[in-house]
Structure formats: structure tokens, C-alpha cells
Amino acid sequence: xxxxxxxxxxxxxxxxxxxxxxxxxxxxxxxxxxxxxxxxxxxxxxxxxxxxxxxxxxxxxxxxxxxxxxxxxxxxxxxxxxxxxxxxxxxxxxxxxxxxxxxxxxxxxxxxxxxxxxxxxxxxxxxxx
Amino acid sequence: xxxxxxxxxxxxxxxxxxxxxxxxxxxxxxxxxxxxxxxxxxxxxxxxxxxxxxxxxxxxxxxxxxxxxxxxxxxxxxxxxxxxxxxxxxxxxxxxxxxxxxxxxxxxxxxxxxxxxxxxxxxxxxxxxxxxxxxxxxxxxxxxxxxxxxxxxxxxxxxxxxxxxxxxxxxx
Numbered sequence: 211x212x213x214x215x216x217x218x219x220x221x222x223x224x225x226x227x228x229x230x231x232x233x234x235x236x237x238x239x240x241x242x243x244x245x246x247x248x249x250x251x252x253x254x255x256x257x258x259x260x261x262x263x264x265x266x267x268x269x270x271x272x273x274x275x276x277x278x279x280x281x282x283x284x285x286x287x288x289x290x291x292x293x294x295x296x297x298x299x300x301x302x303x304x305x306x307x308x309x310x311x312x313x314x315x316x317x318x319x320x321x322x323x324x325x326x327x328x329x330x331x332x333x334x335x336x337x338x339x
Numbered sequence: 340x341x342x343x344x345x346x347x348x349x350x351x352x353x354x355x356x357x358x359x360x361x362x363x364x365x366x367x368x369x370x371x372x373x374x375x376x377x378x379x380x381x382x383x384x385x386x387x388x389x390x391x392x393x394x395x396x397x398x399x400x401x402x403x404x405x406x407x408x409x410x411x412x413x414x415x416x417x418x419x420x421x422x423x424x425x426x427x428x429x430x431x432x433x434x435x436x437x438x439x440x441x442x443x444x445x446x447x448x449x450x451x452x453x454x455x456x457x458x459x460x461x462x463x464x465x466x467x468x469x470x471x472x473x474x475x476x477x478x479x480x481x482x483x484x485x486x487x488x489x490x491x492x493x494x495x496x497x498x499x500x501x502x503x504x505x506x507x508x509x510x511x
Contacts (some may be wrong), residue, residue, distance in 0.1 A: 226438045229463040255372050255473035268438060269473070272464035297471035299375045 231278040232271030238282070245278045248287040251305045252277070252294065261304060363374040371492050374471030380485045381405070384466045386459030389436045389444050396433040396459035398485070403431040404503065405479040406455070407467055409439050410447035412475040418494035419451035425500055426454040432508045433464050434458040437475055478503070482510035 246263060250275065254265035260276070263269040276283040278303045280290050291303055307315050357393055376382070382441040396405065406422065408415040434455040436444055440494035444458065461467055470479065471490075480503060488506055491499065 226440055226462065229348065237403075258370060258372075269464060275463055294468075295375075295453065297375055298473065299374055299470065301372060304376055 228268070229275035231275040231293045233274075236278050236282055241281050242278075244287055245274075245281040248281070248290060249274055249277055250302055252291070253302050253304060255302065258266065363414040372473040372477070373492065374479075374487070374490045376471045376488050377487050379465075381481050382437055382469050384469060385420070385460075386435070386461055386466060389439065389458040390433075390441055390448070393455070394457045396435055396457040396503045400433060400457075400483075401431055401434035402479070402483045402507050403456075404507060405470075405481055406432055406434045407437060407472050407475055407477045407479075408434055409437045409472070410443040411439070412437075415476045416427040416447070416451050420474055421495040423452045423498060425495075425501055425504055427455055428500075428504045430504050431456045435470075436463045437461050437464055437467055445493060461492050480506045480510070486510075 236245060247279045249263035250261050250301045252262045254260045254262050254267055254270040254273070256267040257265050261269070277290055280293075281287065291305075294302045295307075300309065300312075306312050306315075381398050385397060386395045388395040404425065418501075424453065426432060432454050434457065436458055439460070439462070443494075448455075459466065472479075474492070476496055477493055479487050480489040480491070482488055488510055495503065
């Protein structure tokens with residue numbers, strides 16, 4: 211068994227360099243800022259708790275490269291996000307669109323605020339001076 | 340004292356919350372990210388060939404399996420015998436090699452067998468991302484008209500072989 215692992219060791223060490231734009235910023239600062247803002251809202255699919263901007267996984271690097279290449283081509287960040295959602299579902303974004311599954315998330319704060327106002331009004335009226 | 344039942348609201352909400360958390364303990368959520376493209380057409384792509392003497396995988400072809408793999412991936416080595424079985428059953432298998440080099444792939448094929456009809460060199464995972472694949476190995480069942488019938492996440496095991504072969508045969 212030990213021998214088999216020793217044989218596999220050279221295979222475990224990936225020899226390929228990271229994608230060109232995985233760790234390199236775009237020369238245009240405005241484009242880089244747009245790419246960066248988008249990257250912070252995209253989920254790394256390997257390490258699912260991190261954004262691709264924070265993650266050091268190889269796949270996150272490839273996703274950063276994809277975002278930077280497309281932003282450099284002039285594609286809108288929203289279109290890049292939609293392209294990824296079409297392939298991975300809304301799970302890939304930390305800024306989920308309103309849908310049948312997510313509307314309570316969006317509406318609950320408003321409902322709680324309204325409930326709070328009603329409760330506050332009630333308690334202020336109860337003891338008039 | 341009309342609102343006496345309101346006293347029970349906190350306890351009932353706690354029990355409900357406890358039930359939600361407990362159900363997560365007994366039955367953890369499936370965190371596998373699946374491709375949203377299953378049921379739609381395989382996107383077109385053009386890759387350079389990975390090894391000499393073997394054409395590159397393209398977006399078109401007969402009913403087949405498209406195997407996303409890498410020579411550095413241990414489960415890919417584990418599934419190799421099953422892919423060899425599928426090849427022996429006459430199932431065409433195309434491959435997309437992720438973040439790999441020609442010598443490493445050649446060494447991998449020499450050691451574990453070569454079940455592939457075509458291999459594409461996807462150095463920056465561009466095609467992997469366009470397929471909605473989130474890791475290696477993954478195997479897509481693609482019909483002759485390009486429809487993705489199924490995405491198999493993880494290594495192909497011995498008991499998956501017959502089902503995958505039947506799916507490809509049915510999609511000719």
C-alpha cells in the first residue's frame with residue numbers, strides 16, 4: 211500500500227502554472243475594480259464558504275481568470291454573473307436573485323420592521339401621560 | 340387575559356427551530372453543486388489536443404460520455420478501470436483534461452489505461468466552467484443531438500457502469 215502511494219506522489223503534484231489572470235490584476239484600474247467587486251460576490255465551488263476573491267483553490271483562480279478576461283473584453287459584470295448562474299444555478303452567487311426560494315429572505319426584514327412599528331405604536335399608546 | 344396563548348409562542352418557535360436544526364443533523368444537506376445544463380444542449384467548444392496522435396474533444400459527436408478528469412486527481416485513477424470496462428462495452432468516451440500537461444497525461448494513460456477516443460487540453464478550466472462542472476472527476480452523458488442527459492459527479496463506480504452504458508446506448 212505504501213509503495214502505491216509513493217508511486218502516486220508525482221501525480222499529486224500539479225505541475226501546471228495558474229491561469230495568466232488568476233493572480234494578476236488587469237492593467238486598467240477601473241476594469242480591475244469592476245472585476246474585483248464581482249469576484250467578491252461569486253462563490254468558490256470547491257471551498258463553498260469562500261468567495262473566489264478570497265479563495266486560493268485552483269478552481270477559484272480559474273474563475274478569477276474567467277471574470278477578468280470577460281471584464282477586459284468589455285462584458286458587463288451582471289452578464290458574467292448570469293452566465294455562471296445559467297451553468298451552476300443561483301448557488302454560485304452570494305447576491306441571490308429574488309426567486310420562489312429566496313423571497314422570504316428579501317421580504318422578512320420589511321415584515322419584521324412593520325411588525326416592530328406596530329408593536330412600538332401599541333406600547334406608546336398604552337400609557338398616555 | 341385574552342392573549343394568554345401568546346405566552347406559548349416563544350416555546351413553540353424554539354421547538355420549531357430545534358426541529359429544523361435536528362433535521363439538519365440527521366439528514367445533512369447535499370452540498371454537491373450540480374450543473375444547471377443537464378437537459379439542455381452541450382455548449383460548443385474548441386480545445387487543443389492533449390496528447391500526440393489523439394484528436395481533441397469537441398462539442399459535437401455521437402452519443403458518448405464526456406469525462407472531466409486530470410492526471411493529478413486520485414479518484415480519476417480509481418475510476419479508470421470502470422472507464423476501461425465502458426470502452427470494452429463499446430461506449431465512446433471523450434475527455435477534458437483539467438490543468439494538466441502532456442507528459443503527465445501520457446504517464447497517467449500508460450499506468451491506468453487509455454479509455455478515451457478524444458482528449459482536449461483545458462488548461463485554464465474554461466470548458467469545465469462552461470459545462471457547469473465543479474470538480475474532477477465528473478462524467479456527462481451526451482446524446483447524439485448534443486443534449487446532456489446526466490451529470491455523474493465523482494468517480495464512476497462498478498455499479499454505475501451498466502446504467503451509464505444503457506443511457507449512452509439509448510441516446511444513439
